[in-house]
Amino acid sequence: MDKPVCLINTDSDGKLCVQPAALQVLQQIQQPVVVVAVVGLYRTGKSYLMNHLAGKQTGFALGGTIESKTKGIWMWCVPHPTKTGTTLVLLDTEGLGDVEKGDSKHDTNIFCLAVLLSSTLVYNSSGTIDNRAIEELQYVTELTECIKVKSSDEDVDDSTEFVKFFPSFIWSVRDFTLERKIDGKDATEDEYLEFALKLKPGTSKKITSFNLPRECIQKFFPTRTCFTFPFPTAPEKMSTLESLSPADLSTEFLEVTKRFCKFVFDKSEVKRLKDGHTVTGRVLGNLTKMYVNTISSGAVPCLENAVIAMAQIENVAATQEGLEVYQRGMEKVKCSFPLELEQVSSEHQRLSSKATQAFMARSFKDTDGKHLKVLEVG
Ligand SMILES: Nc1nc2c(ncn2[C@@H]2O[C@H](COP(=O)(O)OP(=O)(O)O)[C@@H](O)[C@H]2O)c(=O)[nH]1
Ligand SMILES: [Mg+2]
The missing domain is CATH 1.10.790 (Major Prion Protein)
Structure with missing residues (x-):
């Protein structure tokens, strides 16, 4: 594929639907797939980062204006740069929290699909990992209602089971300008993330709501990593970022991007079903069709049913x-x-x-x- 295609879109009634052209692409892929999905607020540089993973200057459309370019979920299948015989599938999602749309159910569905389809989930945010950034990831607190592990009707708590089948988690922080220090000491990116996810002792309403998203992230995504990216270039060049050559980008930004890409290529695993079966491009297409149909019919996708x-x-x-x-x-x-x-x-x-x-x-x-x-x- 020389450019991305739309995988999931909404029809005129606002219902999620899978694009046949993208399914056709997946049908042809008999190789196992590593699926990397990116989620996060709109206009935080998600599409730009995904293009770096594809090793291309352009590809996923960037939102140059405030209106977000990416609608639904876009897909780009490229040969895996380091794992021969494997295809790397990049999923770029529409920005969450787009005020224009103001449809949080839709955002939750997109977030759930990214979790269900990927083997690595990148959560992209801008600035620092503060309370606001964590609250923007409120969708994690809804996962237990949006995804079932077992098909039985009993109201069982699946959340402890999730971790076995959920993607690994990378938090990418963009335009990070602070020094990473905890109690005055230099901290690594991962230490910085763990510090931000620390729970507060207490049971007051305020503390409970502070802790809830943090608990969910810790529980559902036990394998997590963080990358803090500086500004990619000088402010006056930012508007033409997409056309800038590496020489015009800051060396620190390039260094973090290189480490990020290497980490994704080395550590992201092949997507598997709940029973451990390897997902090929073809299976990923069928899986997408099934999950989208389930969600648009108002039902809750179930990992066990997916295997069957x-x-x-x-x-x-x-x-x-x-x-x-x-x-x-x-x-x-x-x-x-x-x-x-x-x-x-x-x-x-x-x-x-x-x-x-x-x-x-x-x-x-x-x-x-x-x-x-x-x-x-x-
Ligand atoms: N400040 C800043 N802007 C960026 C960065 N990466 C991309 N951009 C620019 O921000 C705008 C939105 O980028 P895009 O990748 O479309 O964001 P998305 O909506 O999250 O996919 C574009 O004009 C990009 O050139 C970054 O790391 N920092
Ligand atoms: Mg985008």
Whole structure:
């Protein structure tokens, strides 16, 4: 893909919908995917940072005006720069908290989709990690209502289960101008983040609401890292940032960006389903379709149901793939007719096992062998 495409959009009624052209792109990707999604307030430099991850100067459209450019979720699939045989999928989300739209349910849905689809979630904010920046991440406090782990109707608290399937978390702080000091001592970026997430003792209403988002971030995202970026360039050059060459960018900004990209490439893992099954581009497309349909129907997406639904789709396709392997092989055998019965029988054996191998490579969770049987009968 030489440029990003829109993956999720809203239709004229404001309902979320998946773009068929983006699904088609994903359908073609048989490789496992590392999915990095960025969320945060609009106009905090999210799209600009994602372009750096893609190794490109331009790509995701930047919001040069106050109106936010990115609507819904945009996607860019590029070969993973360091993990061969893997595709890096970058998801750029529309800015949260756009006053023009003023639709917090919509923002929550976009945030949930970013959590559900990614293996690394980047939360981007500007300035410092102060109380305001943490409150802007209020969506974390709603995650327990927006995502279910198990399909049972019982009202169980899934939150402790979340951590096993949630993306790892990176907080990127932009235009950071302070010195990172805690009690007068130099602090690393991670120490700075942990300090900002520290809970206050007490049970007053004020303290409880101070602690709640911090508790949620700590609980849902146990693997977390922070990067503090300085201003990218001098104020007078900021308006043309997108066209500036690296020589015009501050060396500190380039250094942090380089470390950030290296960290993402080294540490972001391949996306997996709840049962540990690797997500390929194709599965990611089906997963997106399923989650978006669930959310737009007003239901709560469930990680366990997703495994069952994905297994069903993949197993039907795997049966088809196995059959095709067998049929293609048999066509070839037919060309060399007449053959001894013995030869035909041994070719049949060979192709059957090749077909089963093709099936096994793609199928998963076919625990009772239902789909494999279909292949054998077929
Ligand atoms: N001050 C500042 N501006 C930035 C930074 N990165 C990008 N910008 C500019 O801020 C505007 C919005 O950037 P964009 O990436 O579209 O923000 P998004 O809405 O969060 O995706 C654009 O004019 C960018 O050139 C940054 O680190 N600091
Ligand atoms: Mg943007």
